[in-house]
Amino acid sequence: MKSQNFTLEHLAQVVQGQCLGRPDSIFTGLASLEQAESCDIAFVNGEKYVEQALQSKAGALIVTAELQSLFSSQLNFIIVQNPYLAFATLTHVFEKKHTQRGIEATAQIHPSAIISESAYIGHYTVIGENCVVGDHTIIKSHVTIDDQVEIGKSCFIDSHVMLTGEAKIGDRVRIHSNTVIGGEGFGFAPYQGKWHRIVQLGSVIIGNDVRIGSNCSVDRGALDDTILENGVIIDNLVQIAHNVKVGANTAIAAKCGVAGSTTIGKNCVLAGGVGVVGHINIVDNVTITGMSMVTNNISEAGKYSSGTGLLTNSQWKRTVVRLRQLADVPLTQLTKKIDHMQSQIESLESTLKLRK
Amino acid sequence: MKSQNFTLEHLAQVVQGQCLGRPDSIFTGLASLEQAESCDIAFVNGEKYVEQALQSKAGALIVTAELQSLFSSQLNFIIVQNPYLAFATLTHVFEKKHTQRGIEATAQIHPSAIISESAYIGHYTVIGENCVVGDHTIIKSHVTIDDQVEIGKSCFIDSHVMLTGEAKIGDRVRIHSNTVIGGEGFGFAPYQGKWHRIVQLGSVIIGNDVRIGSNCSVDRGALDDTILENGVIIDNLVQIAHNVKVGANTAIAAKCGVAGSTTIGKNCVLAGGVGVVGHINIVDNVTITGMSMVTNNISEAGKYSSGTGLLTNSQWKRTVVRLRQLADVPLTQLTKKIDHMQSQIESLESTLKLRK
């Protein structure tokens, strides 16, 4: 990754920061404070990293003006208001770009598909009837794109992705390896002790700037569509069931599962391993902490949690025994009863004292 | 999906229902009450949807005889006993059928494999030694079928599926994209601080009418086989470990995991995210609610649950503190003690009254 060279001045310009030190110093990579060498640039994400930064071998630091004064003036700096954001921006400078264009000879493209001339289609990728692939979109090897799927501009679809169910995908969407978009939803009508398959006729609509990790499943809707709005970001191994709707800019961490027909608002955060039952609504700006189970509508913004926290195994075993008893212990009544008994005792005591 | 036309009369016949209204009305799709237009047919799944149905633009409604009387007689109806089942049946009418037969030129088929002439084998699919593919089975692109795997009739195997471990698959089985059947079970013998791999020599046996979603892993057995009986339905991202046995018509929702050598009975339901430990037995007709952890045998049919439910984060934090204390609070003793103290106080009170 360190094959490119950039001057400090150029990098400062990219992040609209102030360059301090030797503007013509050459940098070949971004690195963490710990691993950085003199050819690397690193960032100081707040006061608590100053100590580490003072030990770092990085050739330049991205810092705020306030923090810069804590360092030797001999060093190179890029001064910005938000070092983390500047770092995020610079990662794009050091990204290894995919430059290939055109269709590999081994790809199988249906004659009715429309592929932009600026797109890239990798080895062995199979594209079906009436598909559309937009400008500058990169589709890597072994991707399967079923009939009627449409993909916008500047997307990145990694190897072994499956796009089916007539999915419609916006611009600048990134989908990572082995993810399945538009697979058949889990719809069955129980009748006479057996499950009768309900063919899923809805689709999946994915907005712009959506990011989906690897090994995810986003199912097509039963009749209406499954919808991921603009700016949704999803980590790996996530399940989005049929007819789920996820609001704009919501983030869903790894291993979450959202059951069918649930609607999640905008700007929500589901931490890792969260499960959400079907047919509920979650309003905007809700955060669910890791491994929580959402079983009801959430109608107020805020932070929600479930789980017992971690215990030593021996304590946990005793706690589980107590939890089995808990159902039959009227906790609030008990507290009241104790308070009442306390006042009875006090009354008895004063009666006795009076008689003395 | 709306390229096919059917008369109301024809659709009523398919579901053995009564046609009310204009039998020659043409319908091009099924839709939800909310999204339906005049060319669509929708269904009313019980009284609570009547209000919505009255607002719907659907050109025809599937209803029970009781509900039909609530609507204007000007409309078109299909009268049935079970509208949801009728809807499930009609989805098959509107399904886009896969009509291709034969083997794509790019597929790699071992000469010893036996492929039915009515089967379809997609692009780049690889089929090994002594495999069998039955009549009318559809195998899409990029599937890998390892040596000795046998697949029955009228199956549907979607792209990027891996069938290995000499799996034997029944008739009318559907396996969705990127699922792995017959992968090596997680078997290691610990010895002198290291893990020694146990080669898995068992296989996977899948009955008829089984459905497995996308991104699932069903491992081959260590010595004996992993077994999914007839009619089992499994959602996405599910783990079935080596030597698990799942009874007929059991449903397993997304993100469940069943550990090794566990037996699950018939007609069970595991809701989303359930985990079942290894080497236990669950009897028939057991329902486990979402994200529960099953740590012991279940020997009685019924519904089981675990978890704390969802709390606001601030309440949850306090609850977790209490849960850490709970192990050391003798709840049932405490309740008895309080009752005993109550009677002691009453006795004291009456003693004092007597003396007045």
Place this chain on the structure above:
Amino acid sequence: MKSQNFTLEHLAQVVQGQCLGRPDSIFTGLASLEQAESCDIAFVNGEKYVEQALQSKAGALIVTAELQSLFSSQLNFIIVQNPYLAFATLTHVFEKKHTQRGIEATAQIHPSAIISESAYIGHYTVIGENCVVGDHTIIKSHVTIDDQVEIGKSCFIDSHVMLTGEAKIGDRVRIHSNTVIGGEGFGFAPYQGKWHRIVQLGSVIIGNDVRIGSNCSVDRGALDDTILENGVIIDNLVQIAHNVKVGANTAIAAKCGVAGSTTIGKNCVLAGGVGVVGHINIVDNVTITGMSMVTNNISEAGKYSSGTGLLTNSQWKRTVVRLRQLADVPLTQLTKKIDHMQSQIESLESTLKLRK
């Protein structure tokens, strides 16, 4: 799997055991006590399996010297100290070996890649720039190996695996189907209500003798690398986020998730479905039981758990109500208060007695 024949004597030699009975007896397979036939060899894993072994039709038993005396001397035996380990060793004898070498004509190998002549590259596998594949490594069909990935000797990479992010993989590593190594980590900087992608520039380093199951995601690091040390074993559907470090010989069961920048020590065991939050440290020799949530550093070796255990649904519903009350019940104070009241009552009682 039963196409190979071995004498009892040969099998005893393989496990350095003592052969008792007819050394020239021929065995064609390993089997469980339950399913074994006379051509099979089975093992007795401790006293509790003796009953079952007495009923078994197995033609030979692997037992300890102590247990052997419980069986008829007419039988065939292999006497060893550790029958389970001997069984593990013998599974390798009965394993169907992959014997093909060379590169399938349909594989796409970049001219700059270095592939050992003793390696096997399967159909449709795509290998990018500057990749290295070591001696005796087997790479099955439909694998994608992106630029700069290096794979050691005697590895096994199953179909549909994706190796990217410039991953470096040691010797004797086994990676099962549809797993993604080196996918982009979930790194986004929030700014003005949107998520700004942080290009992930780190890599993944995998040691020797590592085993990763199917449908796993192991992400590349943001700047530094994600690291799996020697001897780590991972089951199916596991998420390892960017910059996680897993210590040597740690075992991670199916459906676990480890969030970003967390360090797990050596010789740990994460049972199925465990979740670990980001940026924490877990020391060596820690066991986490199934579906537990680790939210803080663990600084002492030992066994840890969370969760409520399983309840009947009706009891669970009542328990959840109590858990909502629990936050406001001062449990330890309550216990003290009750003890204090008890002594007050006793004091009252003795006062009254004195006055009699």
